[in-house]
Amino acid sequence: MTRTLSDDVRLVIDTLGLVIRSHAGDAVFGAVEAVRLAAKDARALDSASSAADPRRRLSDIVERLDAATALEVARAFTQYFQLVNLAEDAQRTRELRQPAPPVTRPCGLWET
DSSP: OOOOOHHHHHHHHHHHHHHHHEEEEEEEHHHHHHHHHHHHHHHHOGGOOOOSSSHHHHHHHHSSSSSHHHHHHHHHHHHHHHHHHHHHHHHHHHHSSOOOOOOOOOOOOOOO
16 A cells, blocks of 8 residues: 555644643643634635634634643644654655656657
């Protein structure tokens, strides 16, 4: 089975979740998940068509975080983006290792 970018991203996200839970606790993990889901909703929904503005909900969640939890949430997202970048690098390496497709020459003037 060939690994895909999606496989790698899922692996690093799941692993990061386990690390956050074991090192920072369920409360921080819950805060990270609340911010992540609110940010996902804010990107997916047009606030003009929604009664509850998802961007406002995201802002409210972040504003309610105490300083220590906000720092942990920021660190979690920093790690998330670093890990996703590594997964993308691995995918690019897999693509570069694939054999190049055969070169075909156009018909016509180039044929001898």
